[in-house]
Amino acid sequence: MLIWLFLAMNFIITEVVKGIKHLYNEEVAESLISIQDTRKEFEGQATIVVFPIVRFSKKSPEQTANDLGAYLVDNLKEVTAFNVVKGFLNLSIANDYWLDLFNNSLLQPDFGVIPSNGRKVMVEYSSPNTNKPLHLGHVRNNLLGYSVSELLKADGAEVYKVNLVNDRGIHICKSMLAWQKWGNGETPESSGLKGDHLVGKYYVIFDKEYKKEIEALKAEGQTEDEAKKNAPLIKAAQAMLLAWEAGDEAVIDLWKTMNGWVYEGFAISYKNLGVDFDKFYYESNTYLLGKDTVEEGLAKGVFFKKEDGSVWIDLTADGLDQKLVLRADGTSVYITQDLGTAQMKYDDFKMNESIYVVGNEQDYHFKVLFLILDKLGKSWAKGLYHLSYGMVDLPSGKMKSREGTVVDADDLIAEMVATAKQKTEALGKVDHFSEEERETLYYNIGMGALKYFLLKVEPKKRLLFDPAESIDFQGNTGPFIQYTHARIKSLLLKADYTPGVFIDNQVALSETELDMIILLAKYPSEISAAAKTFSPASLANYIYEVAKMFNKFYHEIPPIVKEEDEQLKRLRLSLSDVTAGILKSGMRILGIEVPERM
RNA sequence: GCAUCCAUAGCUCAGCUGGAUAGAGCAACGGUUUUCUAAACCGUAGGUCAUAGGUUCGAAUCCUAUUGGGUGUACCA
Numbered sequence: 001m002l003i004w005l006f007l008a009m010n011f012i013i014t015e016v017v018k019g020i021k022h023l024y025n026e027e028v029a030e031s032l033i034s035i036q037d038t039r040k041e042f043e044g045q046a047t048i049v050v051f052p053i054v055r056f057s058k059k060s061p062e063q064t065a066n067d068l069g070a071y072l073v074d075n076l077k078e079v080t081a082f083n084v085v086k087g088f089l090n091l092s093i094a095n096d097y098w099l100d101l102f103n104n105s106l107l108q109p110d111f112g113v114i115p116s117n118g119r120k121v122m123v124e125y126s127s128p129n130t131n132k133p134l135h136l137g138h139v140r141n142n143l144l145g146y147s148v149s150e151l152l153k154a155d156g157a158e159v160y161k162v163n164l165v166n167d168r169g170i171h172i173c174k175s176m177l178a179w180q181k182w183g184n185g186e187t188p189e190s191s192g193l194k195g196d197h198l199v200g201k202y203y204v205i206f207d208k209e210y211k212k213e214i215e216a217l218k219a220e221g222q223t224e225d226e227a228k229k230n231a232p233l234i235k236a237a238q239a240m241l242l243a244w245e246a247g248d249e250a251v252i253d254l255w256k257t258m259n260g261w262v263y264e265g266f267a268i269s270y271k272n273l274g275v276d277f278d279k280f281y282y283e284s285n286t287y288l289l290g291k292d293t294v295e296e297g298l299a300k301g302v303f304f305k306k307e308d309g310s311v312w313i314d315l316t317a318d319g320l321d322q323k324l325v326l327r328a329d330g331t332s333v334y335i336t337q338d339l340g341t342a343q344m345k346y347d348d349f350k351m352n353e354s355i356y357v358v359g360n361e362q363d364y365h366f367k368v369l370f371l372i373l374d375k376l377g378k379s380w381a382k383g384l385y386h387l388s389y390g391m392v393d394l395p396s397g398k399m400k401s402r403e404g405t406v407v408d409a410d411d412l413i414a415e416m417v418a419t420a421k422q423k424t425e426a427l428g429k430v431d432h433f434s435e436e437e438r439e440t441l442y443y444n445i446g447m448g449a450l451k452y453f454l455l456k457v458e459p460k461k462r463l464l465f466d467p468a469e470s471i472d473f474q475g476n477t478g479p480f481i482q483y484t485h486a487r488i489k490s491l492l493l494k495a496d497y498t499p500g501v502f503i504d505n506q507v508a509l510s511e512t513e514l515d516m517i518i519l520l521a522k523y524p525s526e527i528s529a530a531a532k533t534f535s536p537a538s539l540a541n542y543i544y545e546v547a548k549m550f551n552k553f554y555h556e557i558p559p560i561v562k563e564e565d566e567q568l569k570r571l572r573l574s575l576s577d578v579t580a581g582i583l584k585s586g587m588r589i590l591g592i593e594v595p596e597r598m
Numbered sequence: 599g600c601a602u603c604c605a606u607a608g609c610u611c612a613g614c615u616g617g618a619u620a621g622a623g624c625a626a627c628g629g630u631u632u633u634c635u636a637a638a639c640c641g642u643a644g645g646u647c648a649u650a651g652g653u654u655c656g657a658a659u660c661c662u663a664u665u666g667g668g669u670g671u672a673c674c675a
Binding site for chain 2: 031034036039041042047049051054061085086087088129166169170171283310319320321324326327328329331333334337359360361362363364365367388390391393423424427429445456457458460461462463464466469472473474475476477479480482483484486487490491494495529532533535537538541544545548551552554555556558559560561562597598
């Protein structure tokens, strides 16, 4: 049961409170009264649940509902009739009221625009490693991060999108080492491979060769653990990491070159995904941060030092464990860096809130991180939020890079666009389009399908990616919504519609038209609700409802362009226009473009 | 073991602070085009909301326990 969040219905609640005072001489809070949509099978548009009021009225639910219904009809001109079903008071709201709402709200140019509220929010997302190309899991992260950012902007916040690139560490050294040994000077140019794929190729080679060495050592009688530690390749990689940290020129040069290739590759993937960032942070610059924070924690007595010199925090009182924050040799661990980076990001932007878009396997890490910052007395720690999302599963099971069962982001994008092209051509509607318009359309449809497919699922839930289903363009899909938009645009063009003229409030609304106005009017509150829970999914589902409602409307009325009654024609065209506007701006929040025709 | 998340139709998912007979899409079956784009619409069929208790006028929703699954519990990042 959808609750009426938008202010338009508040006047009823206010009157109900007055009614209770008048009828029963009891003061009740407005928060006690809830209004919800009336179910389809009953008369009316707004329903008040009277059960909570019964203890004030001291009468049966039916009697209370009847009393209140009569009071509302007498005292509110907008309420024309009521009926009572069990404890539910269904109110019929005047036609005029809906038309006024339509004219004064939905038809206004600023409808759906939520004014700036001064909130400053940072959204950190993507955060790739530079040793391999992006895969499906990253795609979910990127799309989620981008659309949450857009959602918060739409809800009136100022948003900073940042990307913390993990560009250093043993994993990069693995790619570098393998390239040195087996690369023969191969480059993206010489191989024709996208830079990130080239580097990823050597990461895989490293892993393969490393495994061979482990097997060889085990054959010589070493245990698995010994073999893993003693393999020459891993020792070489560790040596390379030390050389990197010592600033060894040759190693740094190679590192810069190979990271450069990866960045060129990522730039293409990001462009194709339609995501962007206001600022990049690099771990090569931040990995030494956090030691100041450790000192601060020691001074404040939040951290303690063990005999070996390692620094810890005891979180057992909070139901967690003891956690290491600095090694005995004074080097950092993951959380040390994150403490420092969090401080740096705050110093840079002074934001009120900071959202980390990171997979749910790091739930514990962020719980600890936020708790530590809070214990350190950081005033901004309250504004930290881990937007945790579930893994993407394949029908065959988990994605495993080592077994080659990953879905590569670039391949996936290419496949979606190719499928869009094939399906669109099969329909034969675009033969007269220009080459450029066609290509753009295929891209928008393919990406629309992919983005919508991933975003319509609640972030925290695991998501099953079935390639066959994801390229389905029927039903609850991106292309369905895109198609609805294109259809409306075509209609408005044919009908020679000009916006900006209001509707005469004498027009009688059909049931579907009334339902449409009610549904469309919820758009701003849907944005706010989605922003509040950081969930593009709820917005995606709302947009789908809007598209579905339009298609129903479109089918059940005679052709609008031939409508003789000018007022009725204008009403229907305006409804169509407002629908198109919501589809367009709503989809934009999801990062999806809607075509003018398709 | 402990922590945490998840469990709704054959499949993929909605169901928001508890509200009336639990909704969509896909798949299946049937229908709709001399009328504004059939990537559409209408209909049929499909459910012990994992299980058992509890709170409540009212529970898919809140609480407890159990079962099944994921993830974490690294001096990796």
